Amino acid sequence: xxxxxxxxxxxxxxxxxxxxxxxxxxxxxxxxxxxxxxxxxxxxxxxxxxxxxxxxxxxxxxxxxxxxxxxxxxxxxxxxxxxxxxxxxxxxxxxxxxxxxxxxxxxxxxxxxxxxxxxxxxxxxxxxxxxxxxxxxxxxxxxxxxxxxxxxxxxxxxxxxxxxxxxxxxxxxxxxxxxxxxxxxxxxxxxxxxxxxxxxxxxxxxxxxxxxxxxxxxxxxxxxxxxxxxxxxxxxxxxxxxxxxxx
Numbered sequence: 001x002x003x004x005x006x007x008x009x010x011x012x013x014x015x016x017x018x019x020x021x022x023x024x025x026x027x028x029x030x031x032x033x034x035x036x037x038x039x040x041x042x043x044x045x046x047x048x049x050x051x052x053x054x055x056x057x058x059x060x061x062x063x064x065x066x067x068x069x070x071x072x073x074x075x076x077x078x079x080x081x082x083x084x085x086x087x088x089x090x091x092x093x094x095x096x097x098x099x100x101x102x103x104x105x106x107x108x109x110x111x112x113x114x115x116x117x118x119x120x121x122x123x124x125x126x127x128x129x130x131x132x133x134x135x136x137x138x139x140x141x142x143x144x145x146x147x148x149x150x151x152x153x154x155x156x157x158x159x160x161x162x163x164x165x166x167x168x169x170x171x172x173x174x175x176x177x178x179x180x181x182x183x184x185x186x187x188x189x190x191x192x193x194x195x196x197x198x199x200x201x202x203x204x205x206x207x208x209x210x211x212x213x214x215x216x217x218x219x220x221x222x223x224x225x226x227x228x229x230x231x232x233x234x235x236x237x238x239x240x241x242x243x244x245x246x247x
Contacts, residue, residue, distance in 0.1 A: 083114050102217055110135055111133055139202035142192070167198050212244065
């Protein structure tokens with residue numbers, strides 16, 4: 001692969017090219033259209049096929065978009081309206097409670113932070129936009145996991161090896177996680193205290209909106225006295241869900 005076309009850049013160019021084709025195309029055409037050496041194009045396509053971003057049709061000697069590329073596009077389609085419709089309700093939540101809030105989506109066994117609204121004068125958090133954290137440690141992730149079918153949670157956490165820790169606290173086995181999620185499901189919201197960052201606590205509520213796996217959370221310093229945040233957080237999650245259903 002020429003230095004002027006790194007593998008990552010070339011892979012993205014291949015995906016962009018294939019996404020604009022009405023039917024699968026040959027590797028020779030891909031290489032020619034993108035200015036890639038033919039041997040490099042074959043190696044690149046084989047690596048992308050291993051990750052399901054492209055699929056090879058041997059009978060026709062052509063290549064097309066794979067299921068992983070569809071998943072990426074589908075993920076954007078879910079998240080983009082979510083972020084747009086959630087920003088105002090999240091800002092109103094911060095104004096009401098005076099603490100920082102964020103919106104996350106489930107990404108495998110992690111949560112991905114899509115929006116963070118920091119309250120004035122509050123300390124910075126690790127939950128910046130684009131950050132990923134283990135779902136089982138965060139209130140945001142627990143709120144989402146509690147709303148998932150049991151077999152899906154089991155697939156994400158099949159054994160003790162699936163569990164990590166940041167501060168030494170938090171569930172460390174499927175049994176511990178199941179117990180925690182039962183409690184979360186029964187009361188309709190999730191909490192954590194010192195399991196993501198020592199000295200900080202969070203409360204979160206799931207956003208019930210079809211196939212979107214997301215939640216709203218508020219985080220504050222544990223030593224700071226705050227009122228009952230449950231109703232405000234759950235009301236914000238419900239408002240975002242209504243907005244999504246009306247879109």
